Structures are given as C-alpha cells and as structure tokens.
Amino acid sequence: MRNAFIARLSTLAARDDRIMLLTGDLGFGVLTDFAKSYPRQFLNVGVAEQNMTGVATGLALGGRTVFTYSIANFPTLRCLEQVRNDAAYHDANVKIVAIGGGFSYGALGMSHHATEDLAILRGIPGITVVSPGCLWEVEEATETLASTPGTCYLRLDKSDAGRTNRPREHFQLGKVRTLRSGRDVTLLATGGILGVTLQAAERLAADGIQARVLSAHTIRPFDAETVFQACRETAGIITVEEHVVDGGLGGLVAETCLEGGVVPRAFHRIGLRAGFVSVVGSQEYLRAHYGMDVAAITARASAMVRGLPQRTPDTKVGLAR
C-alpha cells in the first residue's frame, strides 16, 4: 500500500508544489525517489514525531498541504496531542499517514502493532479517518485527501485486497463500497484485511452462502445508509477489522445502527479481543491466532446464517490484558 500511496503522492506533488511530505526518519527506499524529485517538498524531520506534527501544522497554516509519514503508532499516538491541539483544532491541512496498520509489522512486537488507532483518531473532532482495503482505494484516497480540507488520517497496511475497482468506478470519500452482492449475510471490512474477507466470501459461496462484502474505506465520515440497507436486506452484519473491537469499525457500526434505529438481526465484531498480543509472528499468523482469518470469518458467518447459537467471546472483554 505504501508504494501505491507514494506513487500517487508523487504525481500530485508534481502538479502542486504546495504539497509537502514530512517523515519521522522512516521510509528507507520508499521515499527516496520523492525526496530526489521534490527536494523542496520533502523534509525528514528526524525521530521527533511531536515536532513533525507541530511543524506540519505551521506549514499547513501557511497554505500548504502537508503529509506526515511514519510507522504504526508513531505519527498518531506518539504525538496525539499535537494531532489534536495543533493540527485538528486549527483545521490545518495535515494528512497523517501511518504505514503498518494492524499486524503489518507483526513480528516486531506490540510497539509496532497499530491496533487502537482507528478508535482513537475517530474520537478527535474534525479528523477524516480513512483505512483503505485495496490498492485502488489507497491511490484514490491519497488524491482525495490531498484536496479535502482539514486534518485527515490515512491508515495503510502491508496487506491489501489487490485492485477491487470496477471499470470507470468513481471513488467517493465517506461512501461504503459494495464489492460483492449477497443477501445471506454482510461482511463489512476496513483496511487490508478486506482481502481475507473477500476470500472468506468465496468460501462461503462454495457452501451456498451468499455474503455481501462491503469495504468501509472511510471510517469518518461514515456511510450509515449503506450499512442500514445491509441490516434490512441480510441476516446479519459481521464487521472485520485488524484492530481492537472496542471503538473501531465494529463499535462505529453498533453505535450508528442503534442510534439510527436500524438494528441488524444478528451482529458480530471480528477483531482483536485478547488485549495486548502475547505472541509475535507474521500478519497472516497473527490473524489466524487471534481469530480474524478466513476460517474464523467463514465459521462466524456460517453460524450466523444458520441461526446457530453463537458463543459470544465478549464476556472477557475488558479483563484480558
């Protein structure tokens, strides 16, 4: 995803010299071409994310569109107050880009797992929160965010669902995309785990279950209507996110549906419930270990469609550490 991002950003930077890219000393090999091509628009601020975000705000208040770039939680949680007070409160055109969403850097340990960012960022007023699931969504989101006023967050992942766009499809920020129609159950995913979700839908189809697959590339603003429609037309909603289940996509859908008075017949959040991870491994390994792989999604969806009583693992939420 990061390559798709930087390729599109380079195109944008060539057209608009007000676009800048700041990195917190990360992006070896990835940002090199951008830095060479647009030296006036590139700045490695060093390992100093608080300052990076403050500097980005200062640049943005002068009329520039400033992308800040780093890994996992460094451009978000490490400098969260600068994101909140400096960038967001001043409606500054700061676009925060985190690579390494979820377990992208699974083997590197919990410091490099971005598994609470969506909940935290969407809690800050005024921030547009985007979590693309495929390379086309990354490219389109990058371009759209560059012209979206205010502070935005772009969460990138090491995995992706390839290219899921239809011919001549137009990207709309804040609009949930329907990638697969179906009326038995809805799988609503955000981020690179969309790829796994699509695979799960294939497997369900082989078992005669037609799953609707929706890509929620934009967490805020959120497309309630498409989700309401899925609530009305399918047997239930399963949200899929490589993120804690608290406050992320699943939480967002739950609060949106309940407040909107459109309650799905069944509902389940697939995501991280085990507290901080206690093991490391590849992204694929950790997804399987923590119940968010093809098998887990398929089993959950299958049980939901058949109306089987489902053990709710939520009972220990909040206790596990």
Add this chain to the structure above:
Amino acid sequence: MLTGLTKRGDVDTRALAKSIRIHALRMTSAGGSSHVGAVLSMADILGVLYGTILRVDPQAPNWPDRDRFILSKGHAGAGVYAALAERGFFPAELLRAHCQDGSAFSGHVSHKGVPGVELSTGSLGHGLSVGTGMGYDTKLDGQAFRVFVLVSDGECDEGSTWEAVLFAAHHRLDNVVAIVDYNKIQSLASVSETLELEPFGAKWVSFGWSVVEVKGHDHDALKQALTLVPAEAGRPTVIIAHTTKGKGVSFMENAVLWHYRTAKGEEFERAMAELEDAP
C-alpha cells in the same frame, strides 16, 4: 482602550504593558481564573512586542505577511487578549467575557473567535514546533515574515520543546525568535527545585542558537534585543528574558502562590492600586 493607542506605528510600550497588567488582573479576578503571576511576568515583553516590534495590522489580522506571534505558555492568555484589545484588534469591553460562561476567551489562549490570536495553546511544549514550521514555510517562499514564540521556563522541561530547538537550528531558521520568560518559578516550586535548567543559555548555544540575555522588565533592553534579530545570520535567536513572576504587585512577586491564586476582594484592591499607581 486604556492607553488610546493608534492602530499603526509605535506606541508607548510601558503604557501598553501597564494596561496589559491591569486588564489581566481584572480578567483573572472576574473570571476566577489562575495564572495572573504568569501574565505579570511577561507583560513587559508583550508591551514591547505589540507596541513596537510586531508587524501586524489590527484592521487585517490575517494579512499574509504579518509577523507571527505565538504564546506557547498559553496559560497566560489573558495577557495576549489584553494586548490585542489595546492594539485595536477588538474592543476592550470584550475582555470582560474572559473565562465567563459561553465566552470565546478561554483561560488558555484560543484563536477561535478572537482576531489576532495566531495559535491556540495551553498544553506546554507545542508552540515552538508550530512556530518553526511557520518559519520554515516562509523561508521556502523567500521569507515574508518573522516568527516570535514566547515560551515559559517550565515548558523547557518538555522534550518537544527541544525537538523544535534542534530542528530550527538544523534548518538555520534565523527568522525564528524564541523568547523565554525566565522567571524561575514553576507551578509548584522554583525551577531549580523542580528541574534545573542551568546552565540555560549554554544549552541553547550548544544547540546552535544565538543567545541574548536581557532584563525582562527593561523596555529599552527588550526593544534592542528584539529589534536586532536575528542576532546572527543563519541561526535562530533565543532571548532569555530574566523576569520576576508576579511583577508589579509586591505581594505577588516571586511567589509560587500566584501561579494559581485568584485575587479577590481586598487582595484585588491592593493589587489594582499598585498597578494603577505604577509609572
């Protein structure tokens, strides 16, 4: 306006500082808010900045080429509101709303709804980063303005302050001027008891800044230091202003108590009398 200032050109910086002090005492007292000692400490710095140094236009607060002033020690926001009112950015009557229900004039300085406030602060250690970003921004465009950032000594405890210090020197941002209100008293105790900053000037020098130390209530010294910036081409300048917390009210001077205490009743009357009687 207390001092009958003109909207452009030099004004009497001492009269402006005196007005800022009087406003701030009244605002914090009426609003039941804290930090009057922190405002009194920097009132002379603000008087000189807004009286004669800053190229700003009250009629056009968003003039693109204006000098930027950031109050990084946002808890002393009453002082900036007062200075802006005195310079004609908005009517001084509005200051009565400070910290009142429904008011835009928050205890920590906020730009929303207040013309002339460059940056909202309140959490310490933010202002210098944003200011250096502004300095970098205008350097890219051939430098239309200067950036002045007023920081407290206490906020030099913040690591983020030093991130910005490194950055500004590395990028040779000689259009960035930090002013430290070095009153040597923090929230709970003195700086030396809390987290020693000395050798303070040497720290800035070693980080690549030009350091100018001044008496922070001496208007002539402040004016000279703030006029002669950058002190060296190619380096950001820090003006370490040695100040007295609570300056101008005898019983508030050098007293930790008046970081948080609000002057009420007889205390308020005594303080106001001292400020009004000052030259």
